[in-house]
Amino acid sequence: MLTVTEVLALAVMERNAPTVVAGEAHLSMPVRWAHTSDMTFPIQAPQPERLILTTGAGIPDDRPRIDKLFETLSQTGASGVVILLGPRYSEPLPRSLLRAAERNQIPLVSLQPPGYLDSIAEAVNRIIFDRQLDLLLTSDRVHRLFTELAVEGASPWEIVREIARTTGRPVVLENLAHQMLAYDPAHQDPSHLLASWEEQSRRVTTVGRAGHDPTYGWLTAIVGARGKDWGRLILLPVRPRSTPSSPMDAEASSEFCSLVLQRGTEALALNQLIGFSDGYTERQTHAELLKGIITHSLTAREVALRAGAMGLPLERTSLVGIALRLRNPHRVSKTDIHALEELAVSALQRDHVPALTASLGNGVVGILVALNHKGDAAASLDEISSRLHNMARESFPDRLSGKNATGSEVIIAVGSPAGSIREARHTLSAALQTVGVALQADSSGHAKHSPLYFRPRDLRLTGLLRLLQDDSRIQSYIENEIGPLLEYDARHGTRLTWVLACYLDNGRNKTAAADAAHISRPSLYDRLERIERILRVDLNDPHSCLSLQVAIQAMDVVRQQGTS
Template sequence: MTTTWKQPWEPALSVRQVLALERVLAGEPEVVAGAGRLDRPVRWVHVAEAADVGVMLSGGEMVLTTGVLLAGDDGKQTEYIRSLHRAEAAAVVLGLGRAFPSPPDVMCRTAERCGLPMVVLHRPFPFAELTEEVQSRLLRRKFAAVSLSEAVRTELTGLITAGAPVQRLLDEVARHGGCPVVVTNLAHRVLATAGERAAVDDVLRDWERIARQAGAGPGDGWIRAELSCRGERWGRLVLCGYRGDRATGRLLADRAAEALVLHRMLGGHEAQSWERQATRSLLTDLIGGAVPARQLLPRARAAGLPVGRRTFVPLVVRDPGPARPDRVLRLLGLPGIVAELADGTTAVLLSLAPDQDDRALTAHFAARLRSEPGASSTVVAAADARAGWDDVPAGLREARHVADAVAGSSAALDLPPVVRLRDIHLRGLVRLLRDDPHVQSFAERELDGLLRGPDDDLLSVLRTYLATGRNKSRTAQLHHVSRPALYRRLEAIQGRLGVDLDDFEQAASVHIALLAHDAQRG
């Protein structure tokens, strides 16, 4: 018979911890069966000589006996061990003496088959001392656990009342627990983490596999608490590698789960928003470059991004309008992650199999995105596909640079469906140099006549005129004016700037200055 071991919620000592007590060591304990189950929790210590003691147990007890009523009867010995097993006792401790001068083979074999830890004491031992010692330790643990539980509840409730973000709550839970904290959805996708960064990264390596396997045993330190709202489960909170008393850890996890659910109910936060925040944090760290890409790999795996033997395509989307790149990605069945960055752009990282055509799929994504209502002017910028994870940050920065370089000019420029570095030419170079004081001074000097003027429309006309390659028909069409009206505006621009726009070098100088001015304004 296989028994599912029940984990007690109240504080407990493991069998191993009880056997390590000084008073127990004085009795020279020897484990004669069930040595692989010594991490079972001991909820109570019970002294009993009755042969049918199993009916008086509720589970988790360490039973102490001299076996005086079992001596000489193999059947009673076998049934005694089986009854303890059925009652889910934590262990049985047999004091050797008159009844059993040596470990009884029948009881040892039966206990081994049942997986019940059996310990014999080779020296006379006062059971009352062990009972007193264990009970007092359990009561102290229970008091400490309840005190911690109430302290954590008060602290987290205070943070929620003060409007603290959910990350602040998780940081406090990780501090109290002294271990990484992970929040996942029901599919084990990581929504949020807290704790010391290196320890979190260790936990997230191969996260999906270990998340499904961990927590099966009572001593592995993984403690879960379900997250549910209005009767519907939506996630889990996991203490990863908690080293304190398990019951205390369970109380801590419960208090944390209560706080997260309350935070969600009061703030209207959905699990999906947590997933977006986690993805945004990952992509922001990748682009920023402060954290080496290799250290971010566990977070990428935990976010559900395939990373083994993949080709990565970094994209940045500008002006998507009402279109949602993440929705388009799901519709096309493309594996990847999406997040809106702080500057209003949206970063997309595709993860493709080596045999997939990255350019065709990128173009398909861009076309599908622009087909969404109100997204016709969307700009999709891309870097060349990266074969290695370490090259992804540079690719994302390149894609953002390309998107920034054409920002605000997509209507006037004849752009390909997917814009790449080779498509932005001078515009890209100027954007790279926009913070140089000499470039800033040059732009101010060249455009001074228009920048001091009251008519912003002239600057807009100049921008379109130069972006279209000085195409007067196209410029008039884009500004919805007649050709004569456009000529008057161009004459006014030339007069204020003191240049001849028909002269290539002068027009090029003004164009570079305008590109630098626009880049500086962001």
């Protein structure tokens, strides 16, 4: 919507050299329509936000009626009065007019003759109509854009990114505690945007659910739905501030930005409703950061700035990656994974441990905890893991699998502590790899015990083989070492490969191997001789036995992967 200032800047007005003679402080009044009137007293009250163009022919001469006239205009919300000089008035306008306009906060403007007020009003209204039509079409386009984003499940980061792209201005989504949830700097230096974010944000308050702070140039809107607010969306000015080519450009930009902000707020509210969780947006933000660390899509500086703006200091701490999975993954639902994620958040909050926590897909909940670098990391991890297991026993009381050593349904893996954000990727990746291997070992029954948490070094050779199970060279190794024996068993219905495994697993102790295979010692001797002939190896050679044992373990890993 145009303002009085912008109407006066139109070419059709400038031809008559408009001069503001009163009410200059109120030129920002919006103009919804312009119409001509002779302003005969008593005046018929105009509709709000109308700019009155007049020759002043009907304006009374006495001061009381002039005051009453402008008081009526003020009460009905008139935008201003424009008087064409010549027919009734010449310069200067009567002081009674100026005082009445100033007292009632109505802009009063004089136009130089000659001029045709009907033509001026028609030109102004044509521009207003065109602007309103453009805004209506833009509103429809923007509404469809952000509705599609929300319905398609776009994350808050994606919605914020689209707002920044559409407006060309930096955007921040924060929670009610003024901690950043998502942002896009719109190609500006994020350090200016996020440095001491909470302090910056608390300085800016606006009235109502949406508003503008003229001091800082912020456009803000409260985000929420169903009567429950959870955040604030902020559109910041461009640094350095760009100068609009004309006042109309500035007004159009402000209207457009307000429109985009409103539609973005609606999309975020819908996004939260689809998520069905109070912490849904925050979890998505944590997931963005964790994935950015793992994939190197975010620099260490960006991670530090974003986390710091969320109230999570990651610098000058000891960072440890933790990965959680539920046992018996084939029976784990999305609800279970969400419950595990909430359990982890609750456990860390109880211990007041700053951490990024989010579901990373494939049933894994990833955590990056920031521990005091002067403290005992092992003791802290023991305490965190114990709490996670205790809470898991309450949340998942043996409903996914049978009893196990910890009595918990959760498998926990941790990486080695990292001294900086740059090294955080290694501790997270190690935890994610370790929890996957530990889960496979647990599912196969090969795990001898279930500790509080698994570390990469706990997995030994089996862990290495599980990490390399998709490598074609491992498969070739299996075929080269025991392929002939596997083919023999397949053709003759024998179990020589299993007998060889019993022999090697028992340290080549033939008595123990015979007991494990449930056969007599002579039968064992006969089968071992057959194995030596088929594979053309000497089973008394330690190096040959080691190679065969690795091949058999690799085969078990590959077969289990194929089954799962």
